[in-house]
Amino acid sequence: MTRVLVLHLAVLAGLAALGAVLPAYHHGMMARILMLAVYAIGYNIAFGYTGLLSLGHAMFLGAGMMAAGLWVQQGGSAAAALGLGALAGLGAATLTGVLALRTAGVSFMIVTLMFAQAFYLTLLYFGAITGGDEGFPLPAAGRQLMGLDLSQDGPRYAVALAIFAVALLVQLALVRSRFGRTLVAMRENEERSRMLGYNPFTTKLAALAISGLFSGVAGAGYGLLFGYVGASFATIQYSILPMLYVLLGGAGTTLGPLLGAVLMFYLIDTASSLTELSLAVIGAALLFLVLFAPKGILGTLRDRGIRWLP
Amino acid sequence: MAAVTLLEARGLTRSFGGLRAVDHVDFTLNSGEIHALIGPNGAGKTTFVSLLSGRLQPDAGQIRFDGADVTRLPAHARVAQGIAYTFQITSIYAGLTVADNLALAVQRHPTRDLAGETARAAARVGLGDHLGQVAGLLSYGHQRLLEIGMGLALRPRLLILDEPTQGLANKEIEGFTALIRSLLPETTVLLIEHNMDVVMALADRITVLNFGKVLASGAPAEIRANRAVQDAYLGGHHAAD
Numbered sequence: 131m132t133r134v135l136v137l138h139l140a141v142l143a144g145l146a147a148l149g150a151v152l153p154a155y156h157h158g159m160m161a162r163i164l165m166l167a168v169y170a171i172g173y174n175i176a177f178g179y180t181g182l183l184s185l186g187h188a189m190f191l192g193a194g195m196m197a198a199g200l201w202v203q204q205g206g207s208a209a210a211a212l213g214l215g216a217l218a219g220l221g222a223a224t225l226t227g228v229l230a231l232r233t234a235g236v237s238f239m240i241v242t243l244m245f246a247q248a249f250y251l252t253l254l255y256f257g258a259i260t261g262g263d264e265g266f267p268l269p270a271a272g273r274q275l276m277g278l279d280l281s282q283d284g285p286r287y288a289v290a291l292a293i294f295a296v297a298l299l300v301q302l303a304l305v306r307s308r309f310g311r312t313l314v315a316m317r318e319n320e321e322r323s324r325m326l327g328y329n330p331f332t333t334k335l336a337a338l339a340i341s342g343l344f345s346g347v348a349g350a351g352y353g354l355l356f357g358y359v360g361a362s363f364a365t366i367q368y369s370i371l372p373m374l375y376v377l378l379g380g381a382g383t384t385l386g387p388l389l390g391a392v393l394m395f396y397l398i399d400t401a402s403s404l405t406e407l408s409l410a411v412i413g414a415a416l417l418f419l420v421l422f423a424p425k426g427i428l429g430t431l432r433d434r435g436i437r438w439l440p
Numbered sequence: 441m442a443a444v445t446l447l448e449a450r451g452l453t454r455s456f457g458g459l460r461a462v463d464h465v466d467f468t469l470n471s472g473e474i475h476a477l478i479g480p481n482g483a484g485k486t487t488f489v490s491l492l493s494g495r496l497q498p499d500a501g502q503i504r505f506d507g508a509d510v511t512r513l514p515a516h517a518r519v520a521q522g523i524a525y526t527f528q529i530t531s532i533y534a535g536l537t538v539a540d541n542l543a544l545a546v547q548r549h550p551t552r553d554l555a556g557e558t559a560r561a562a563a564r565v566g567l568g569d570h571l572g573q574v575a576g577l578l579s580y581g582h583q584r585l586l587e588i589g590m591g592l593a594l595r596p597r598l599l600i601l602d603e604p605t606q607g608l609a610n611k612e613i614e615g616f617t618a619l620i621r622s623l624l625p626e627t628t629v630l631l632i633e634h635n636m637d638v639v640m641a642l643a644d645r646i647t648v649l650n651f652g653k654v655l656a657s658g659a660p661a662e663i664r665a666n667r668a669v670q671d672a673y674l675g676g677h678h679a680a681d
């Protein structure tokens with residue numbers, strides 16, 4: 131346990147040090163990546179640990195972001211907005227789960243995709259409130275968190291790192307708990323789990339709800355840190371991205387979401403500065419991963435000897 | 441002392457397409473007994489115990505466990521009530537360690553010492569030295585023992601074992617027989633078994649299934665002397681002749 135904890139704290143310390151030395155451009159990028167990594171951690175809990183292949187997580191991200199954005203727009207505080215985002219993500223995921231978890235496999239993918247798409251269209255339909263595809267900027271007054279001005283580079287990075295740190299450590303505690311073991315058990319052999327007395331439906335629903343909570347926090351955090359919310363974050367593209375991050379970094383590893391988010395973000399950023407076809411790059415990356423490195427970087431390392439990697 | 445009924449099935453029926461795998465079976469299990477279920481391949485033994493454990497739903501009939509109707513209860517809820525099932529075709533978490541496999545069963549009951557209890561559960565089935573091994577890499581016999589160990593770790597009131605000794609070496613079978621005896625009387629055992637030596641060594645009562653129907657039920661000596669059973673199952677040698 132200590133070895134594992136030291137590794138995670140070292141990663142967090144490394145990120146803190148990075149905050150001190152990075153040039154402004156990468157500073158903002160890293161803050162963005164940290165929020166996406168929180169989102170990917172949420173995705174990892176459902177997909178990586180529990181084996182739920184969802185194509186609808188953009189709904190949870192978007193719900194958290196929109197709830198936080200509307201709250202702040204109405205003059206609410208940023209701290210409460212984060213909590214509200216968490217609740218929105220949790221609620222959206224629970225609702226989705228209650229209906230979608232009646233299915234499994236490909237049907238589950240399709241149902242979650244359709245839910246997210248319906249949510250996206252709803253955001254567009256109520257464009258007068260949500261700003262539709264354009265979205266809306268958040269007022270500067272609402273972007274103050276515990277005396278920190280989130281529109282400034284330094285505080286923004288610090289808050290992003292704080293949210294990420296909490297997410298990472300909560301994930302670690304979760305997957306190493308008895309409940310975390312039952313999630314993995316559900317992924318590995320659902321029938322066996324059922325015959326050990328675990329209720330597959332409620333176990334998976336809990337996993338999805340927690341996953342939605344992380345996604346909602348990520349959405350709210352992203353909106354608050356960058357002062358903008360919009361329906362574009364609820365598109366299918368944002369359901370695919372966390373899957374890519376997790377697959378690249380290593381599904382079912384605690385640090386995979388961060389590693390995958392960093393690498394994939396810079397890959398797509400570089401690719402889109404070279405070509406118009408950034409979506410094609412995403413597709414190619416997905417294909418490559420599924421075909422040649424299904425366990426991702428950390429999953430492969432774990433298989434090749436670093437067995438203690440959580 | 442009058443026998444206390446732990447489980448009772450009435451008119452239990454289940455078909456697959458046109459085939460009646462289990463056909464109006466009445467069955468009583470006494471508390472604290474070892475009850476063997478025997479019969480030729482395809483007789484419906486696995487289907488019958490799957491109905492009891494809730495893995496399958498019956499087309500007709502009723503199951504009572506400890507006085508309560510459990511016919512419509514989902515499998516996981518029956519396990520929580522104390523009905524444990526070990527699979528005929530080994531079903532373990534192949535990608536997880538032996539320790540994690542067993543811990544998943546042990547942690548069904550509140551415990552402060554999960555690691556200690558898990559180690560004891562492993563030692564019980566002779567896997568004490570294999571805790572850190574990935575279960576899928578164990579030998580077949582050890583995987584069978586792990587499967588049994590998981591069932592035991594649930595501390596069930598009724599343990600259903602579906603051909604547990606299949607694939608075990610003779611020495612392992614001896615250990616298994618002793619282990620099952622040590623469970624009495626807290627645990628009632630329903631044992632599907634082809635090895636007649638194991639059946640005769642363990643069973644208090646035997647039920648014979650054939651073509652989904654109960655052919656005979658009674659003490660081992662009665663079953664051995666039963667002509668219909670000999671014709672159907674024991675190879676046609678009439679011991680009484």
Ligand SMILES: Nc1ncnc2c1ncn2[C@@H]1O[C@H](COP(=O)(O)OP(=O)(O)O)[C@@H](O)[C@H]1O
Nearest residue numbers: 456459461479480481482483484485486487488
């Ligand atoms: N899931 C199933 N689908 C179709 N037929 C089945 C299924 N399970 C069992 N059967 C059939 O039911 C009969 C009884 O099978 P089973 O209960 O496995 O017998 P036993 O365990 O006594 O060998 C067999 O003829 C078998 O082919």
Ligand SMILES: [Mg+2]
Nearest residue numbers: 485486487528
């Ligand atoms: Mg069978």
